[in-house]
Amino acid sequence: MIVTLTPNPSLDRALEVDRLEVGEVNRAHGGHLHPGGKGINVSRVLVRHGVPTLAVLPTGGADGARLVEMLAEIDVPTLAVPLADQTRSNLTIVESSGVTTKINAPGPRLTPDEVDALLAALETQLRTQPGALVCAGSLPLGAPETFFVQVAGLAARYGVPFILDTSGVPLTRAVRQGGLTLVKPNDEELAELVGRELTTVGDVVDAAREVIAACTRAVLVSLGAHGALLVLADGVWWAGGPPLVPLSTVGAGDSTLAGFLTADGSPGDRLRTAVAFGRAAVLLPGTAVPDPTDIDLDAVRVVENPDPRLALKEL
Ligand SMILES: Nc1ncnc2c1ncn2[C@@H]1O[C@H](COP(=O)(O)OP(=O)(O)OP(=O)(O)O)[C@@H](O)[C@H]1O
Ligand SMILES: O=P(O)(O)OC[C@@]1(O)O[C@H](CO)[C@@H](O)[C@@H]1O
Structure with missing residues (x-):
């Protein structure tokens, strides 16, 4: 069993255009809506390839509920932690040449209690000693820069191998702390x-x-x-x-x-x-x-x- 944690999931909306004209009205000729966020994507792939997984994620608002529904439709087990604020949508614009432009929203603002609830939910899963924990993606507003350091501490407490795919300061902080x-x-x-x-x-x-x-x-x-x-x-x-x-x-x-x-x-x-x-x-x-x-x-x-x-x- 591989547990994934996506602190800042999204509904991924993609639009296809011939060529993106910046500053102009662009007409899309196709579009896609997928459940997104890096850890969630890892779980989606694992399910397709028969590897047991569970996706832990915070969700809020109608888009958060839609995200959980979409994951259920494709048989991805989830543990969703409710938020007062709204789950984000991220936008991708793909040109016919394959050039991809992505605009990611900052996402919801979590309260300190919601951050604690997310860590507590994760801990319930780590107690079952999964084969690995994958944490992936950016942090939402309100989560401390040391969020992944805290997660690494939890993973170490339960002896669960910790895999990290993030960037910027949260990555630097986790690398400085060790235990990956x-x-x-x-x-x-x-x-x-x-x-x-x-x-x-x-x-x-x-x-x-x-x-x-x-x-x-x-x-x-x-x-x-x-x-x-x-x-x-x-x-x-x-x-x-x-x-x-x-x-x-x-x-x-x-x-x-x-x-x-x-x-x-x-x-x-x-x-x-x-x-x-x-x-x-x-x-x-x-x-x-x-x-x-x-x-x-x-x-x-x-x-x-x-x-x-x-x-x-x-x-
Ligand atoms: N144009 C391409 N042609 C062939 N393989 C590609 C191409 N773009 C990406 N890949 C494959 O996909 C892998 C991941 O791509 P990339 O390095 O862009 O990931 P990333 O930046 O982590 O992406 P994301 O954050 O969107 O998941 C590459 O290691 C490569 O195998
Ligand atoms: O804003 P973050 O969390 O860094 O990245 C989020 C995201 O771009 O990553 C996935 C692709 O890797 C997408 O499903 C999602 O929209």
Whole structure:
């Protein structure tokens, strides 16, 4: 069983346009509505691939109720903590070329009691000793910057491996505190975390090793069209395949993480699966998540100890 926590879920609304004209009236020719938020997306993928999961999330207002209904319709078990404020909607605009523009709302403001209720709900699940806890996405207003530090403390108390996919100050605080099993940044989030530009494979590996020294056993760095790098204390693997023209890149990182969690075997095999899941996600519209039939492991090449001098853009 994998428990996910999404502190700031959303209804993901996607609109398709030929070309986005900024400052003009744009007419969409298609649209999609999906339950969203990074942890929720991980749970959605896990359900599709037969891995038991439960999504913990705060919800408020009509959109919050709709989100829980939509998750029930696709058999994603949820533990929803009620809020006085409203669950957010995030907007994606996808152009025919595959260029994706995303506008994320800040989300509801949680009261201190609601933050405590969310942590208490999570603790009820951690007591059952799930196989892992995945916390993913941004923090809503009112949640302290140390929110994931508190979550790490809870996970440690119950001996549950803690996997984190977030960014900015909440990520920095969690990394400083330690006690993580896996961190899943993209290259930009990792660059922000270590405070320098990352242009080569070696740059990413050095940055990931700093994170390993500080707080975690593994770092899975997604690189968009250039695949992903998995860095452990004793090895580095790259996996990727021919670039794809995306229908929507939203949630590709979440599918990547879910793919990694579903896979068995060597680190290279698990990375191959992760990248195949991410690639499958970009070929789906909105925040749709891949089915087993969408996964093409053969399209993914894995390289152990990739050349550190290679530019990320050359991968
Ligand atoms: N254009 C593309 N062509 C091929 N694969 C892609 C492309 N874009 C993304 N991917 C795949 O999806 C994975 C995740 O992409 P990315 O690094 O953009 O995730 P992310 O920034 O964490 O996304 P999100 O936060 O929206 O979930 C990549 O590792 C890669 O395997
Ligand atoms: O604002 P956050 O929490 O950082 O990201 C939220 C979000 O962009 O992440 C998912 C894709 O990864 C979407 O379903 C959702 O809209």
